[in-house]
Amino acid sequence: MPVETWLTFILGFMILGSIIALEIRDILSSIVAIGVVGLGVSVAFLFLQAPDLAIVQFLFEIFALIILVRAFVKKDYHIETPARVNGFIVAISLLVLIAVFVSSVSVFKLLPPFGQPLFETSRHYVTHGTQETGAVNLVTAIILDYRAYDTLGEVTVLFTAILGTITILRIRKGKDAGRKGT
Amino acid sequence: MILPYYITIPLLSAFLISLIAGKKDKWAILLSTTAGASMLILSIYSLIAQNGETFIYKMGFWSLPVGIVLVQDGLACLMLVLVSLISFTSLIYSVQYIRHMDRNWKYYALFMLLVTGMNGVIITGDLFNLFVFMEIALLSAFALVAYGGQAEEYEAAFKYAVMGALSSTLVLIGIAILYSATSTLTMAKMAEKVPTLDPRLIYWVGGLFLAGFGLKAAIMPFHAWLPDAHSSAPAPISSMLSGVLIKVLGIYAMIRLYFNVFGAPHLYMNVFMVLGAISIILSGLLSIVQWDMKRLLAYSSISQIGYILVGLGIGTPLGILGAVFHLFSHAIFKSLLFYNAGAVEMALGTRDMRKMGSLVHALPVTSATSLVGGLAISGIPPFNGFISKLIIIIALIKAGAPVYAILAVIGSILTLGAIMKMQRFGFRGETEISKISEKIGWPMQTSMVLLALLCLLTGLMMLPGIRESILDPVVKVIVDHHQYMQLVLGR
Amino acid sequence: MNNPKQGMTLIVKTVTRVTVWLIVLYGIYLILHGHLTPGGGFGGGVILALAFLNIMLAYGRETTQKWLNIKFLEDIEAVSATLFLFMGLLGIALGGHFLINFLPKGSPHSLLSAGNIPILNVLIGVKVAMSLFLVVWVLAGLHEEEGGQS
Amino acid sequence: MTLYLMCFALFLVGVYGLLTKRDLIKLILSIAIMGYSVNLLLILFAYKKDAVFPILLKGTVQGTMVDPLPQALVLTSIVIELGTTALLVALAIRLVQKFKTFDITKIRRLFG
Numbered sequence: 001m002p003v004e005t006w007l008t009f010i011l012g013f014m015i016l017g018s019i020i021a022l023e024i025r026d027i028l029s030s031i032v033a034i035g036v037v038g039l040g041v042s043v044a045f046l047f048l049q050a051p052d053l054a055i056v057q058f059l060f061e062i063f064a065l066i067i068l069v070r071a072f073v074k075k076d077y078h079i080e081t082p083a084r085v086n087g088f089i090v091a092i093s094l095l096v097l098i099a100v101f102v103s104s105v106s107v108f109k110l111l112p113p114f115g116q117p118l119f120e121t122s123r124h125y126v127t128h129g130t131q132e133t134g135a136v137n138l139v140t141a142i143i144l145d146y147r148a149y150d151t152l153g154e155v156t157v158l159f160t161a162i163l164g165t166i167t168i169l170r171i172r173k174g175k176d177a178g179r180k181g182t
Numbered sequence: 183m184i185l186p187y188y189i190t191i192p193l194l195s196a197f198l199i200s201l202i203a204g205k206k207d208k209w210a211i212l213l214s215t216t217a218g219a220s221m222l223i224l225s226i227y228s229l230i231a232q233n234g235e236t237f238i239y240k241m242g243f244w245s246l247p248v249g250i251v252l253v254q255d256g257l258a259c260l261m262l263v264l265v266s267l268i269s270f271t272s273l274i275y276s277v278q279y280i281r282h283m284d285r286n287w288k289y290y291a292l293f294m295l296l297v298t299g300m301n302g303v304i305i306t307g308d309l310f311n312l313f314v315f316m317e318i319a320l321l322s323a324f325a326l327v328a329y330g331g332q333a334e335e336y337e338a339a340f341k342y343a344v345m346g347a348l349s350s351t352l353v354l355i356g357i358a359i360l361y362s363a364t365s366t367l368t369m370a371k372m373a374e375k376v377p378t379l380d381p382r383l384i385y386w387v388g389g390l391f392l393a394g395f396g397l398k399a400a401i402m403p404f405h406a407w408l409p410d411a412h413s414s415a416p417a418p419i420s421s422m423l424s425g426v427l428i429k430v431l432g433i434y435a436m437i438r439l440y441f442n443v444f445g446a447p448h449l450y451m452n453v454f455m456v457l458g459a460i461s462i463i464l465s466g467l468l469s470i471v472q473w474d475m476k477r478l479l480a481y482s483s484i485s486q487i488g489y490i491l492v493g494l495g496i497g498t499p500l501g502i503l504g505a506v507f508h509l510f511s512h513a514i515f516k517s518l519l520f521y522n523a524g525a526v527e528m529a530l531g532t533r534d535m536r537k538m539g540s541l542v543h544a545l546p547v548t549s550a551t552s553l554v555g556g557l558a559i560s561g562i563p564p565f566n567g568f569i570s571k572l573i574i575i576i577a578l579i580k581a582g583a584p585v586y587a588i589l590a591v592i593g594s595i596l597t598l599g600a601i602m603k604m605q606r607f608g609f610r611g612e613t614e615i616s617k618i619s620e621k622i623g624w625p626m627q628t629s630m631v632l633l634a635l636l637c638l639l640t641g642l643m644m645l646p647g648i649r650e651s652i653l654d655p656v657v658k659v660i661v662d663h664h665q666y667m668q669l670v671l672g673r
Numbered sequence: 674m675n676n677p678k679q680g681m682t683l684i685v686k687t688v689t690r691v692t693v694w695l696i697v698l699y700g701i702y703l704i705l706h707g708h709l710t711p712g713g714g715f716g717g718g719v720i721l722a723l724a725f726l727n728i729m730l731a732y733g734r735e736t737t738q739k740w741l742n743i744k745f746l747e748d749i750e751a752v753s754a755t756l757f758l759f760m761g762l763l764g765i766a767l768g769g770h771f772l773i774n775f776l777p778k779g780s781p782h783s784l785l786s787a788g789n790i791p792i793l794n795v796l797i798g799v800k801v802a803m804s805l806f807l808v809v810w811v812l813a814g815l816h817e818e819e820g821g822q823s
Numbered sequence: 824m825t826l827y828l829m830c831f832a833l834f835l836v837g838v839y840g841l842l843t844k845r846d847l848i849k850l851i852l853s854i855a856i857m858g859y860s861v862n863l864l865l866i867l868f869a870y871k872k873d874a875v876f877p878i879l880l881k882g883t884v885q886g887t888m889v890d891p892l893p894q895a896l897v898l899t900s901i902v903i904e905l906g907t908t909a910l911l912v913a914l915a916i917r918l919v920q921k922f923k924t925f926d927i928t929k930i931r932r933l934f935g
Contacts, residue, residue, distance in 0.1 A: 011829040018856045022840040027848055034852050041859045048866045049876040049889045051711035053897055059719035060905050071812050071912045072848055093842040097835045107386040108827040111362045115872035118365035121247045122890045134778030134787035135708035138877040142895035144790045148772040149241040149250045153314035154899045155800055159754050160295045160318055161906030162804045164325030165913040167288045169811050186771040197755040243770040310896055317903050324910055333921040337930055340914040344850055347907050351857040362868040782881050808909045
């Protein structure tokens with residue numbers, strides 16, 4: 001089977017999975033459904049010849065699942081309250097989203113078709129990458145040499161995220177406990 | 183070349199703070215103020231030494247479309263000065279304000295990361311790099327909004343974080359589509375290829391970017407998070423967010439994309455005008471009815487962002503001059519007003535103006551500087567706000583849009599009303615308040631007085647000799663959109 | 674899973690003691706071969722973090738705290754980020770440009786090739802491992818503390 | 824073309840969740856869905872017919888390769904998304920502690 005067919009299956013399955021994850025009541029099943037969608041992304045990356053990403057996506061997916069399950073499921077295991085879904089809001093947002101989708105059809109037609117990228121800047125990486133950086137993994141050559149500045153930013157994002165998480169979750173004691181709320 | 187140091191100085195100080203700070207905040211304060219001061223000196227030096235030129239810095243010495251390029255032109259220089267100025271005064275202000283909450287080095291580390299993110303967005307010439315540094319600034323802003331640890335602060339931060347994540351994803355989709363269509367990420371190279379693309383594609387991608395960056399700039403239909411986040415954050419952070427963050431992540435990024443890359447398409451200029459006018463009027467009205475002092479200021483921020491957008495949308499050099507100058511002066515007086523609100527909150531323990539009274543004797547410096555800030559924001563002569571609003575209104579009349587000019591005048595009156603309310607109830611009420619819970623020390627007073635002086639002095643930027651060397655290059659960058667592409671690509 | 678402070682049963686602990694080293698080894702392999710095979714610092718770093726996490730889940734929080742000094746891990750995280758920045762600054766000193774690849778490139782396909790890239794990969798791996806482990810550590814710690822109070 | 828549209832539909836599913844769901848965790852999950860779709864879209868743009876992964880293997884002559892640049896970008900964006908998720912989860916935990924509910928409509932001390 002050609003790649004397109006496989007990918008159509010995977011994508012359809014992912015859309016289905018995300019709708020299930022959003023609509024299901026039980027929060028644990030919802031998180032697991034998201035995990036399955038993430039694994040679908042990982043498989044799609046394999047089909048699209050991106051083994052680096054497949055590994056990283058798979059691992060980060062596991063990690064995100066651990067964080068979510070650990071944070072929400074263990075103690076206050078909860079079933080979504082049957083919130084009175086406001087039909088009006090649902091209808092309006094569905095209409096808007098369908099309009100956006102329809103308008104996007106003509107735009108995606110203008111892009112280079114699937115399987116034939118323009119490949120202008122990237123030609124340099126493919127033809128000269130190994131020779132210029134010495135790395136045979138061209139993705140690594142890009143993230144750590146050609147675009148190492150991006151990676152510095154990315155390391156900083158991780159640093160910020162963990163620092164922010166610690167700041168938000170730090171145990172506050174002393175006089176600020178009595179600080180007046182407004 | 184000093185370009186990479188705008189990133190490395192704040193980044194290094196953030197990393198070092200988390201390494202050597204220990205439990206106390208002494209080292210953190212020392213390191214961060216040193217970094218802030220050195221950036222202020224660097225940026226002012228480069229603004230003077232710039233002289234209308236454009237500097238290019240190739241990261242890792244890779245040739246242009248292959249590597250990442252940093253660009254320092256007139257606009258970037260002005261924004262760098264602005265960010266350094268506001269962040270330096272905010273740091274001085276924080277020394278007392280944050281100690282009154284707790285003594286933790288994490289605040290200063292996150293603050294320096296916020297500055298890193300904004301500087302990175304300003305000087306980058308690469309679209310994906312802009313996204314990465316935007317995320318640094320956003321993530322640290324989420325954490326800083328929640329810093330106080332109260333329920334409202336978490337709520338505001340969560341709202342802000344959800345909106346921020348949505349806007350980042352929208353921007354990333356736009357970047358992906360542009361990459362697919364042009365096969366490059368360097369903005370100058372993209373600008374070269376945009377004329378060959380189908381205009382429908384540009385309009386559609388422009389819509390994505392408008393939603394994405396509009397959420398960050400809190401333009402009117404996308405503004406829901408701003409009043410919560412900006413009023414709940416600690417005062418120095420409110421002034422950073424309202425003063426520079428929404429402008430750097432929202433307006434500056436929009437200028438780069440719509441003017442320098444897309445070449446100012448007519449459709450979007452009109453959209454800017456309409457959205458700007460809506461923001462001016464609606465949030466002007468909303469700000470008058472607020473009783474929370476910081477909320478009032480937050481709504482008025484949206485209204486002033488509207489002025490900047492209208493000025494940009496005119497598209498004439500005069501309008502853009504007004505927009506740029508209003509961007510600069512709004513950062514100064516809005517930060518000043520947030521400092522005042524923070525000082526009042528610290529002294530009285532409340533932000534509700536109904537519980538305040540006459541503070542003229544209890545807090546002389548705060549009430550005097552708040553008067554200066556208030557007059558500046560509502561566009562009363564000798565102050566900078568008057569000049570910038572006047573230029574925008576004149577440009578509107580000259581461009582043949584009298585309706586917008588009238589709306590701008592009405593917006594100015596609404597702002598005046600809101601500020602009068604703040605002065606009347608917040609600082610000059612009937613009940614004389616003599617007992618305050620905490621004194622306003624010299625660090626907070628210094629930064630307030632400094633910005634109040636700047637409200638007056640930056641009006642001098644319009645004087646003939648200074649204007650040619652500082653503001654005109656900025657206007658030229660925005661108006662002449664082919665120039666950016668040619669200068670960066672070296673043709 | 675009954676008492677998170679004590680960890681799991683003896684069987685799990687024994688199995689973990691063996692497998693953790695294999696996981697760590699695999700993570701290190703991925704990091705070091707980042708410029709030759711798929712994987713690299715990010716993937717390898719997550720695997721290292723998962724190994725630490727394995728210890729935490731199997732042995733419980735208190736034992737882990739004895740083995741791993743959390744403050745030390747935080748310091749390692751900051752140091753690795755700082756060193757990444759210093760590699761960039763060294764580029765200015767030695768090659769004239771920020772983040773330039775100043776080490777000799779070597780011959781392709783060998784482990785010691787590609788100049789800076791393996792060094793940066795190691796730094797990223799360490800950084801990612803520490804960050805992700807700390808995230809889970811902090812998130813999980815909050816829960817148990819809350820449990821202790823109620 | 825169909826694949827691009829399906830990927831965009833996945834994105835819109837995420838936006839739909841963000842607009843209509845009232846549960847803190849569902850909001851975080853919607854953001855995760857949007858992240859997947861953007862990453863996948865970038866890699867779909869990178870795919871070239873009958874091309875192989877962008878890693879040179881020893882001793883073999885390799886044919887054309889897929890575009891490596893979007894792969895590098897997605898690597899960055901995956902990490903950024905994990906950071907955002909961690910921060911959102913931390914905020915959500917604090918919110919649940921303070922308000923004792925997962926329902927965002929009940930967390931309304933602020934208005935606006």
